[in-house]
Amino acid sequence: MNVPLVPNSPHPARELGPSNLHLWLLPSPASPRDVPVGELAPDERRRAAAYRRPGDRQTYIAAHVGLRRVLSVYTGVEPRRLNIGREWCEECGERHGRPVLVDLPGAPQFSLSHSHGLALVAVARARVGVDVQALPSQETVDACLPLLHPAERQEIARLPTAGRQTAFARLWSRKEAYLKGLGTGLARAADLDYLGEAAESWRPAGWTVRNAPLCDGHVGAAALAGGKDWRAAMYPVPAESLYARDAVERISAVEPGLRTMLRAHDPFSVRPHALIDTRNRKERAQAS
Secondary structure, eight states: OOOOBOTTOSSOOOOOOTTEEEEEEEEOOSSGGGSOGGGSOHHHHHHHHTOSSHHHHHHHHHHHHHHHHHHHHHHOBOGGGOOEEEEEOTTTSSEEEEEEETTOTTOOEEEEEEETTEEEEEEESSOEEEEEEEOOOHHHHHHHGGGSOHHHHHHHHHSOHHHHHHHHHHHHHHHHHHHHHHTOGGGSOTTSSOOOSSBGGGSOTTEEEEEEOOOTTEEEEEEEESSSOEEEEEEEOOHHHHTSTTHHHHHHTOOOSEEEEEOOOOTTOBOOOTTSOOSOHHHHHHHO
C-alpha cells in the first residue's frame, strides 16, 4: 500500500525504543475554527456529530486531530491519510477492541484520552492504555465507589474526606488505562481487577500501571503490557504548534518537559489489609 508521506518534512520519524513510553499533552484550541476537521475520517466525524454539547464535540474533534498529528511524527504519513481502525480479533475474524494503525507494518501502539480541555496521547512499542481525568466532585466519588473492587473501596473509605477526590481520580485513571490497554474498556466490570495502592502484588500480572504527573486539576495514568520498568517522557505541546499549518514539523521539534521511570510493580508490596491476602503472588500460587 502506498501512503502519502508528510511533504518536505525536515524531521525523520521519531525513534521509539522497546522500553520507551512517550506521553503527549495536547491542549484545546483557542477557537474551534483552528481545528481542521477535514483531517478526520468519516467515522470520526460521525462520532463527533453524536455529541449533544458543543463543548464535548469540540473536545473530541481537537483530541482526534491532535492524535493524528502526533502519530504522523512517528510514521511520516500525513495525518489525514492515517488509517486508524480496530485491533484484529483472531477468534471472530473482525476488528474490534483497541484502536490501532492499519496497513502500517511496524507502526507503534497508541492510546488517547481526553477530559475537560486536555488530551493525553501515549505512544509505545507495547500494548498501552492511557487515561486522563479531571478531579471529580465528592458526589461523583460517592456515586462511583460501589463500582470498585471491594479492597479499593475500603482503601478510599479509610482516607480523610478531603483526600478522597484525588485518591479516587488517581485510582480510576489507573483502572481505565488498564482496561484500555486490554482493549475491553468499561465493558469489563470495574470491580474485577485490583489497582489500588495497598498491595501492588495484587495488581494484574504482566502489566505496569502507574500514575503520571500532569497539570493542576487533572490526573493521569498509563498501563503497559510487560511487567518491567519503562522510561517515560512527557511532551507538552503548545496550542500554537498543535494547530498550526505546519503542526507535524512543530510537534517533531517539541522537547520533553519531564523524564521519569514508571517502575514495575513490587511483588512484595503489601500493607495490612482486611480484604487482601498478605502473602506475595508466588506464595499464593504455591498455596493454591
